[in-house]
Amino acid sequence: MTPDEIALVRGELEAFAAEVFEPFARKDQRRWGQVYLRGLLTDGRRKSIEPMAARLG
Template sequence: MRGELENFAGEVFEPFARNDQRRWGQVYVRGLLTDGKRKSVEPMAARLGEDGNRQALAHFVTTSPWDPSHIRARLAWKMEAV
């Protein structure tokens, strides 16, 4: 399951120019779609073994310059195939 989820997130965040943005995009998607009641940054980072990097994940979610409308469009495109 994790491999499939990483592939999916990799395709969704593929247009990001920087590797670190693609990586944190993948981590964020995994955090949202895996088990766990709390979907805020700290619990997701702890659940995914990224606790030492929760500040980097928080930066991606709150201040990293990416346009969520592009990601929504890619998600919709991916879901059409399903």
């Protein structure tokens, strides 16, 4: 997905991520879980943390 496509479904994605990452004890863990999820959905061949972080800024 492109960043524009992700922006179109941001509300649904945040609701899904909130449900999935709710068991995480700390707020920062839940936030990074959402970032990781967006990274998995973005275009790009490599889905490991370093390339995803570079794409997401």
